[in-house]
Amino acid sequence: AIDDLRFAETKLGPARCRDAYNLRSFLDAGIDVAIGTDWYVEPFDPRLGLYAAVTRERPEGGPEGGWLPQEKITLEQALDLYTRGSARAERTERDKGTLLPGRWADCVVFASDLFEAPPRDLLRIPVDLTIVGGHIVFERA
Numbered sequence: 001a002i003d004d005l006r007f008a009e010t011k012l013g014p015a016r017c018r019d020a021y022n023l024r025s026f027l028d029a030g031i032d033v034a035i036g037t038d039w040y041v042e043p044f045d046p047r048l049g050l051y052a053a054v055t056r057e058r059p060e061g062g063p064e065g066g067w068l069p070q071e072k073i074t075l076e077q078a079l080d081l082y083t084r085g086s087a088r089a090e091r092t093e094r095d096k097g098t099l100l101p102g103r104w105a106d107c108v109v110f111a112s113d114l115f116e117a118p119p120r121d122l123l124r125i126p127v128d129l130t131i132v133g134g135h136i137v138f139e140r141a
Helices: 008-012 023-028 046-055 075-090 119-123
Strands: 107-110 127-132 135-139
Touching: 023 075, 046 075, 046 119
Parallel strands: none
Antiparallel strands: 107 127, 127 135
């Protein structure tokens, strides 16, 4: 949403946009939602997606109050949609999406508590560790 907001209303029109990026509305209606990136089209960094879901603003700031601000979701919801939501979308929820015995142990460890940080800081909190399939694939020096 934060990248598309640059052109969506021009290309789709305001009426269509009100129905196109509706995280909050979908969740409130009980619709399964997943969050991820359109890598290689969009940056791979999940912090951008978390920030977008919570603020509905571009990384450089604005629009004031967020684009379609009624569709903002909480950080807890955004993390759930990145993890369990994405696993449900792939139909792999028995293998990943949560940290439980026997699962793949895909996770990211941040340098500080995301829930204690102001939303703007989500873009800057360093990643300390990334584990994929139970193997460390990134460790900050």
